[in-house]
Structure formats: structure tokens, C-alpha cells
Amino acid sequence: xxxxxxxxxxxxxxxxxxxxxxxxxxxxxxxxxxxxxxxxxxxxxxxxxxxxxxxxxxxxxxxxxxxxxxxxxxxxxxxxxxxxxxxxxxxxxxxxxxxxxxxxxxxxxxxxxxxxxxxxxxxxxxxxxxxxxxxxxxxxxxxxxxxxxxxxxxxxxxxxxxxxxxxxxxxxxxxxxxxxxxxxxxxxxxxxxxxxxxxxxxxxxxxxxxxxxxxxxxxxxxxxxxxxxxxxxxxxxxxxxxxxxxxxxxxxxxxxxxxxxxxxxxxxxxxxxxxxxxxxxxxxxxxxxxxxxxxxxxxxxxxxxxxxxxxxxxxxxxxxxxxxxxxxxxxxxxxxxxxxxxxxxxxxxxxxxxxxxxxxxxxxxxxxxxxxxxxxxxxxxxxxxxxxxxxxxxxxxxxxxxxxxxxxxxxxxxxxxxxxxxxxxxxxxxxxxxxxxxxxxxxxxxxxxxxxxxxxxxxxxxxxxxxxxxxxxxxxxxxxxxxxxxxxxxxxxxxxxxxxxxxxxxxxxxxxxxxxxxxxxxxxxxxxxxxxxxxxx
Amino acid sequence: xxxxxxxxxxxxxxxxxxxxxxxxxxxxxxxxxxxxxxxxxxxxxxxxxxxxxxxxxxxxxxxxxxxxxxxxxxxxxxxxxxxxxxxxxxxxxxxxxxxxxxxxxxxxxxxxxxxxxxxxxxxxxxxxxxxxxxxxxxxxxxxxxxxxxxxxxxxxxxxxxxxxxxxxxxxxxxxxxxxxxxxxxxxxxxxxx
Numbered sequence: 001x002x003x004x005x006x007x008x009x010x011x012x013x014x015x016x017x018x019x020x021x022x023x024x025x026x027x028x029x030x031x032x033x034x035x036x037x038x039x040x041x042x043x044x045x046x047x048x049x050x051x052x053x054x055x056x057x058x059x060x061x062x063x064x065x066x067x068x069x070x071x072x073x074x075x076x077x078x079x080x081x082x083x084x085x086x087x088x089x090x091x092x093x094x095x096x097x098x099x100x101x102x103x104x105x106x107x108x109x110x111x112x113x114x115x116x117x118x119x120x121x122x123x124x125x126x127x128x129x130x131x132x133x134x135x136x137x138x139x140x141x142x143x144x145x146x147x148x149x150x151x152x153x154x155x156x157x158x159x160x161x162x163x164x165x166x167x168x169x170x171x172x173x174x175x176x177x178x179x180x181x182x183x184x185x186x187x188x189x190x191x192x193x194x195x196x197x198x199x200x201x202x203x204x205x206x207x208x209x210x211x212x213x214x215x216x217x218x219x220x221x222x223x224x225x226x227x228x229x230x231x232x233x234x235x236x237x238x239x240x241x242x243x244x245x246x247x248x249x250x251x252x253x254x255x256x257x258x259x260x261x262x263x264x265x266x267x268x269x270x271x272x273x274x275x276x277x278x279x280x281x282x283x284x285x286x287x288x289x290x291x292x293x294x295x296x297x298x299x300x301x302x303x304x305x306x307x308x309x310x311x312x313x314x315x316x317x318x319x320x321x322x323x324x325x326x327x328x329x330x331x332x333x334x335x336x337x338x339x340x341x342x343x344x345x346x347x348x349x350x351x352x353x354x355x356x357x358x359x360x361x362x363x364x365x366x367x368x369x370x371x372x373x374x375x376x377x378x379x380x381x382x383x384x385x386x387x388x389x390x391x392x393x394x395x396x397x398x399x400x401x402x403x404x405x406x407x408x409x410x411x412x413x414x415x416x417x418x419x420x421x422x423x424x425x426x427x428x429x430x431x432x433x434x435x436x437x438x439x440x441x442x443x444x445x446x447x448x449x450x451x452x453x454x455x456x457x458x459x460x461x462x463x464x465x466x467x468x469x470x471x472x473x474x475x476x477x478x479x480x481x482x483x484x485x486x487x488x489x490x491x492x493x494x495x496x497x498x499x500x501x502x503x504x505x506x507x508x509x510x511x512x513x514x515x516x517x518x519x520x521x522x523x524x525x526x527x528x529x530x531x532x533x534x535x536x537x
Numbered sequence: 538x539x540x541x542x543x544x545x546x547x548x549x550x551x552x553x554x555x556x557x558x559x560x561x562x563x564x565x566x567x568x569x570x571x572x573x574x575x576x577x578x579x580x581x582x583x584x585x586x587x588x589x590x591x592x593x594x595x596x597x598x599x600x601x602x603x604x605x606x607x608x609x610x611x612x613x614x615x616x617x618x619x620x621x622x623x624x625x626x627x628x629x630x631x632x633x634x635x636x637x638x639x640x641x642x643x644x645x646x647x648x649x650x651x652x653x654x655x656x657x658x659x660x661x662x663x664x665x666x667x668x669x670x671x672x673x674x675x676x677x678x679x680x681x682x683x684x685x686x687x688x689x690x691x692x693x694x695x696x697x698x699x700x701x702x703x704x705x706x707x708x709x710x711x712x713x714x715x716x717x718x719x720x721x722x723x724x725x726x727x728x729x730x
Contacts, residue, residue, distance in 0.1 A: 009713070013716075014712070038720075048665045050689065052587075054689035065579070066575055068597060072597055073567060073601065076604040085594055085598065087590040089590035
């Protein structure tokens, strides 16, 4: 079932369908839920748009708009200056500006809140600070005054006036609620708000904000500082982690000169006493371990900066590898430099002294094998090469009738075989290869003239391979060989080689070189036939 | 079809006679023409701008420009299409200075100036109205114009064809395309919500 198209649905919704199209659409909508739902969606969107944009305005608003328009039209007709356009509702740009102004005001309020919180923190810190000349400076003298602008009036109720000086231009914006500075609407200069003086916590019934906190501290008198701070009494005394009363210490000069915590590794007795007042530290009773090093029993000397580190303990001559730390690696491995081979090492023990206790067969895996004399090896190699050369020469120059001949070795294609003799012995390759048959191809008449008629083929297909050479024995490339009466043909390669397949028996084979005249000859195709050599004159 | 009178769009009525007087400097005749078409012109301005303040501004500017170009008004035709054409041209010239996002952004209030939550429509209707208005703002201005003529002025396809100069088949096709696009936008926003 094909659904109604969007155009049919739209036209049906608008009542633009008539006749059979209307009947068909009505019948389809009665049965098709999908099309009905789709049309209902379209109708829903139409209704929403009508509610938003098709409503008639309020009569009074429309009358007011008409009156303003009449003034404009009258001014245009009479040639008077056109009064500024006015709207009863803010323009979109004004709304955007008002929104930006609200956001800016919101950000300003947030900034003020942050500044106020920061000011509170600063005030608390000022209150907690020890009485010093710097702390007694009034805050007004150090902190800049904070200017807080009053909330700007939101004047969106006034009509926005725009003067149409040109058909497409609007007059400069009239003073509205926009944040741009307008002389008549600008906020009067606001005197900086006077900051409140910092509230210092009073010691008895003073600051409400700080009192409970210090009440909970339950501070006890500090006998070291000598300043009484009774239990339950409000005080700005702050104790550090060691129980030291910082603010009651008159010698305390500030956090910059405060000594940091003693190092963890320092002995507790050293940390308990000031370094300057501490005398020579007693030696540990039994060579006590200090920072993991074994002391030799010498007490460390004291310096104005603290206890000096003890002298380096005496190394043991024996034992766990302390004495070997000053030796090189090869010495620790039991080796010594080999005077005969610079850069090499040998087992410890001077051979010149005849130390027979050194086992020279044992080598360190890190030491390369000492070099030996290479004379015998060189002599042996030279002798081997000489012997082989002599054998080759002897075989090479052996007479032909002796029965021995060095196989010819060809490398690459540059060496062309010399014209071999016609004797079968010169064509021997191996025991199973018969000598090549040399066939002379002479320029003859076309096929079927005076040439002897070959015997008809008798057997199956056999192959005949060979080489085509000229009278000088040079291989001929590109010679087309065709077995007459068949479609078999071949072309000799660069070395003159070719292979033909034909039925066993004698066949006329036609030869035609590139640019030469055709020639023909009779070739015998037989199984196991030797490679032939076609000499083209 | 709907029963809203479409004569101002298609029938000249007294416009030619009044126009002659107005062109001779008769302010009363000119104001009578404007009062005849003010409601339709107001709806068109609201449909074009989708904003009450902008619509009022466009309404006044249209009348000022029409008064200035009164000699170019069609002599024997209804003046409402000519006025609306002026309004569309003005809005186009104004819209050139705005970004597309500012033109298609959902306004903070309803086009008539009320808040979105005003009325007893419910949240669902508000969503539907906002999506429909957003889809309408994304339409091509010509398609918006066709939709306004059909939905707000309730003109028939033949009347729309006469006002716009398009064929009836073309009007039907363009309206179908506009509705389909509106449906797609609303469905996409439904899915995104």
C-alpha cells in the first residue's frame, strides 16, 4: 500500500483536494494510521504557528500603533521631519542588551561577593596577626576603596524611539536601559563606599565571629613564653605543631625566619637541643648506626651549623668487597693487562716470573682470545690455492685425445661458445646426452618443389629442440621456424635456441629470419632426438 | 476552506480611488487606506519578524516608506500586497545586518510579547510551539511568506497564486516542502529532547 505523498497530505490539510483525488485521500486516511498520524502532526504544527503568529493584537495596542503611524505618515506628507519610531515592546537588540546587562550585573555581584569574602579573610588574618607596626596601619590606607555601583534602572517600560532618517536606517539609540553611557540617564557618580575598619577580636566578649572558635581551643598557659592564656579566655595565641607558642614569643620575627622542622634522620637528642647550645655529642655507646652507616667510634665534631658528619669510616681490608672498590674491574675479575697484546688481558700472574700457579687454560668470558701466530694458516691456504690452480691448469691444457677435458663453464651471456668441431667428442656434455645433429639449411625453392617429400608422420607429438646458427657459428635470433602443414611454429631466441613440437616423423620446416628469404629443410621429429644445430647459409 | 475574508489581498476595492486622492496629497484618503490594511499588515509584520517590538517597528517603517513611494504604488490593484512587499524588502535590508543565529534564535518571549509559560496551554504545548516557531524561522523567507499567507491569512492556493505570481501547483509543492521541513525539524528536536 503506497502512502499519501506530503503534497497530498498538505493539500488535504488545506482542503485543496477535489474530486477523485479527495476521495482517494479520504479513503486512504481512513485505513492508514501512518498517514493519519503524519497529517495530525502537520496539523499540530499549523495550529502552533497560528497560535503564535496569527493572533490579532490588542485593539488598544493596535490603535496606539496606528496613531503613531498616522503621525509619521502625516509628517511625511507635510514634509516635516519624521518623528522617531517608537515601539511599545523592547526590540530584540534591546532585549539582548538587557540580557547582557543583567549578565554583567550578575558577574559584578559575584565579583563583589568574592571580594567581600576575601576581605573577610584578610580581616581575620589581620586580627590574628601579631601586633607589629605593619599590622597597625589602617586598612583604608593600604586597600583601595571599593566602588559599588547602584543597581541600574531597568527602563523597558518606556517606548523605544528610533528616528527613520533614511528608509533603511534608524536613528541613534535613544536613552534606554542599555549599558551604554547616556548623559541624562547615566547614574550619578557614586562615592566609594567607606570600608568598615577591620574588626579586631576583643579579648573579652569581643568579636562574635572569632570567639567560639577560640573558646573551643581551651588554651592552657604556656610556661615557656611566660604569657598567661587562661582556659576559656579568648586569645589570639596560635600553637604550632610542637606546642610552641609563636605569638607569645617576643623574639619571634615572622614566618620567614622560622626554622623548619628538623630532619627526620636527626637523632631525637639533637632535635631536642638547639644546635648552638648543644655541646659535643657523646659518642654512641656501641657505635650506634647513624643514617645507616657504620661508625668507627669517632664522635662527630660540632660546627656552628650543626653537627658535622663523621669522618668516613675506615674500610675493612677484608670482608664484603669494601677493599676492592678501588680496584679496576679487570683486577676484580682476576685479570691483568697482557704486555704482548695491548688492550688484552690475561690471568693475573706474571709469566716472566715463572708463576706456574696460574692456570692459562681458564679464560675469562669477558676477555677476548689472545692472538696467535697466523703463519701456518696462511701458508696452508696459499698451498691449497696453488694446488687447485695447478690442477685446473693441467686439466685445461690436457690434449684432446687424452680422454679428459675440463667442463666449459660459461658465466652470463657474454661468452658465446666457439664453433665446435664436428667431431662428436667435442659435443659431449654428459653421458646421457647425445651429440647435436648439425643440419645445413640451404636456400631452397618454395615448398613442394624439388625437395624430397618427407615421410608422413607416424607417431605422437614429439619435440625437437636445437639452435640456429649462421655459417660462422654465430647464433641467429628471431628466426621463425614453421612446421609446414601444421600451425606449429617457433622463434629462435637470442642464443638461437628453439623448440618445435610435431608428430613423430619427417616434416618440412620453413625458416625465415628477420629480413631474410624463407628457407625450408626436412627435420626428423622423433622421441629422444638429440638437439639439432641448424646452420643457415 | 476558511472563512477569513481575503478581499484585501485579491480585490482592489476602494484602493484605486483612495490612492488617487492620496497621491494628490489627501492625508485622510491615505490614512483610510492604511486603516483598511493595518490588521493584515500587522500580522504580516509579526509573521516576518516573529517579535512584537520588531513588528511594530517594521509596521511603521513600512508605512513611512509607502508614503514616501506612494507614486510607485500600483494604480488598479489592491495595495496590501504592495505594502507587504515593502515590508519584506525592509526586513530583508534589516536582516542583512544580523547573523543567521540571531534571526533564527528562539525569542525569549512569545511573538505577541507574552511569556512562553503564559496561558493554559501546558508545557507540552509550549514545547510544540517553540519547536514549530524554530522550524518556521529556519524556512526560506519565500516559504515563510507562503506559509503565512496560507496559515495566518488563510488564503486559498489560487489566491496565494494570484498574490505571489506562482502557479497553483507550485504553491502546493512549496507548501508541502515547507511543511515537511517543519515536521523534520520538530521531530529532530523531539528526538534530541
